[in-house]
Amino acid sequence: MDLSLYSLIKKFLDKQNYQVNPGELKLQLLSHPNYPSLHSVTGLLNHFGIENLALEVPKNHSTLMELPEIFLSITLNKEYVLVQKRSDHIHVLFENNDTKNFSLDEFFAIWTGVVVGIEKKALATTNAISSSKMSIFYYLLAFSVIAVFFITEPTVLNSAHFILSLTGLTISAFIIKHELGYTSKTIEKLCSSNKSTSCDAVLNSDGASLSKNIKLSDACLVYFASLVLYWTLSQLNHIPQAIIIAPTLLAIPVTLYSIYYQYMVIKKWCPLCLGIIGVLWLQSSLFINRDLVQYLNFEILDGFTLLISFLFTISAWGFARPFINENLELNKLRISHYKFIRNFDLFYTAFNKSKTVDTNIDQIGNTEIVLGNVNAPLRLLMVTNPECFYCKEAHSSLEKILRNHPHDISVTIRFNVNVKSGHLALKVAHRLLELYNSADNESFHNAFSEVYSKEVNLEKWIQKWGEGEASIHKNILEKQSNWCRENGVNFTPVIYINNRPFPDEYEWEHLPYFIEDLAEQFEVPIDHHMPSLAISDK
Numbered sequence: 001m002d003l004s005l006y007s008l009i010k011k012f013l014d015k016q017n018y019q020v021n022p023g024e025l026k027l028q029l030l031s032h033p034n035y036p037s038l039h040s041v042t043g044l045l046n047h048f049g050i051e052n053l054a055l056e057v058p059k060n061h062s063t064l065m066e067l068p069e070i071f072l073s074i075t076l077n078k079e080y081v082l083v084q085k086r087s088d089h090i091h092v093l094f095e096n097n098d099t100k101n102f103s104l105d106e107f108f109a110i111w112t113g114v115v116v117g118i119e120k121k122a123l124a125t126t127n128a129i130s131s132s133k134m135s136i137f138y139y140l141l142a143f144s145v146i147a148v149f150f151i152t153e154p155t156v157l158n159s160a161h162f163i164l165s166l167t168g169l170t171i172s173a174f175i176i177k178h179e180l181g182y183t184s185k186t187i188e189k190l191c192s193s194n195k196s197t198s199c200d201a202v203l204n205s206d207g208a209s210l211s212k213n214i215k216l217s218d219a220c221l222v223y224f225a226s227l228v229l230y231w232t233l234s235q236l237n238h239i240p241q242a243i244i245i246a247p248t249l250l251a252i253p254v255t256l257y258s259i260y261y262q263y264m265v266i267k268k269w270c271p272l273c274l275g276i277i278g279v280l281w282l283q284s285s286l287f288i289n290r291d292l293v294q295y296l297n298f299e300i301l302d303g304f305t306l307l308i309s310f311l312f313t314i315s316a317w318g319f320a321r322p323f324i325n326e327n328l329e330l331n332k333l334r335i336s337h338y339k340f341i342r343n344f345d346l347f348y349t350a351f352n353k354s355k356t357v358d359t360n361i362d363q364i365g366n367t368e369i370v371l372g373n374v375n376a377p378l379r380l381l382m383v384t385n386p387e388c389f390y391c392k393e394a395h396s397s398l399e400k401i402l403r404n405h406p407h408d409i410s411v412t413i414r415f416n417v418n419v420k421s422g423h424l425a426l427k428v429a430h431r432l433l434e435l436y437n438s439a440d441n442e443s444f445h446n447a448f449s450e451v452y453s454k455e456v457n458l459e460k461w462i463q464k465w466g467e468g469e470a471s472i473h474k475n476i477l478e479k480q481s482n483w484c485r486e487n488g489v490n491f492t493p494v495i496y497i498n499n500r501p502f503p504d505e506y507e508w509e510h511l512p513y514f515i516e517d518l519a520e521q522f523e524v525p526i527d528h529h530m531p532s533l534a535i536s537d538k
Helices: 004-015 022-030 038-047 061-066 104-110 133-151 156-180 185-191 199-203 216-236 242-250 252-266 271-285 292-296 300-341 344-353 390-404 424-436 441-451 458-465 471-486 508-521
Strands: 052-056 070-075 080-085 090-094 099-102 111-118 369-372 379-384 410-415 494-497
Touching (some): 004 022, 004 070, 022 300, 038 052, 090 104, 099 104, 133 216, 156 185, 156 199, 156 216, 156 271, 156 300, 185 271, 199 252, 199 271, 216 242, 216 300, 242 252, 242 300, 252 271, 344 508, 369 390, 369 424, 379 390, 390 508, 410 424, 410 471, 424 441, 424 471, 494 508
Antiparallel strands (some): 052 111, 070 080, 070 111, 090 099
């Protein structure tokens, strides 16, 4: 999978001080039905509640000066770029991670005028959890291994062989990532630099596999990782390293086979594979003009250290590789699943199959709780109960929708509660209706949010907010209960969209994916400004 756009957006958000979960960011972007279109980028930002503006502007100096300091854009080559305005030039970061400084005229020559901008967020007062902790761990581990090795004052030969082993391990990791589908523009450019190079042709060939489940790339990773471990252990324990010449020289025939196979069979060259070959040859060249006899007289402890290093690495990689493959397949499955779920045409077909329901209740007027824009053509009705556990997540999704589209949607809250006197849910619903129809919208908003919070204790809530007194609101609850009974609504939550029930084939948490398309379907102009939860005027 190509993660170049994901990396660009992640850097964009980081520069603007937005902390988002990288896994969720990747999933929501790659699973968007229109990925990698501009719509998928703005939809991603909307998903995280990030106020954004996407537009096409004239390509001139005055317009450029009015744009944000940092913004996403698209070049005439249809490549996403991250643009930063500087005092005397324009700094551009490309998808392949290359950077270049342009004069204004040079930038206008490659620019489409498309701009995606977000407002820079103030730094949080609390320490945000870094999304790159795992990367930091790997860097610290590599630094620790290198530091431990060189603290032991190795010889020049040992140092050179160790550094080459680390280089080979790094290239092997790039090959594994490429095989797993984690491509980058830089690697793609390297692997397809001309007609005679193709990493995929070589790595996917029969000659690149030792068996059904073991590839030469696995062998390379194990080989170099074992050498790094061997050098570290032998240096720490002051063990003679004579036996290292054995694996070094035994690797040469494998390189000759690889060159023959690429040249004669595949007729394509793999630059990454050639990099491995170069490392192996350089390691072998370290023993030129040396007395090979002294290396044949190795100690048993030396051989045992090398054996342990290989056995440990083989076991560790043999344990980790299946989990990596399984995780990769699960990620692909999740992306495919969400891409299918988010297909609006399929959703709308299922939506239109459901029968229309008259959601109006006579003689109730405008006393029901309505959130958002009461005049919006896109109307949602949620049937809920204060004691309903599953309603809490549904209300969380609705609040997110209202934050993202406060002017484009109205949400009516209808209670399905036991109207017998003294019932706890009845008391809560009664009080909420009373607060809503009072002049204190802030109190209603706070009380309503508390009712559907996960930690709520409704008895304590009643003690805090009191019980409803006006009989008119109890009559409303009775009419709502009667409507639920007449329309066969026996469970909560239930959602209706413009008098049609939300399709059974979908879960309520999927609803936010379709709001923009539904708004367009019902001819509602999308408003990307996102103030807090809106409450309609009564």
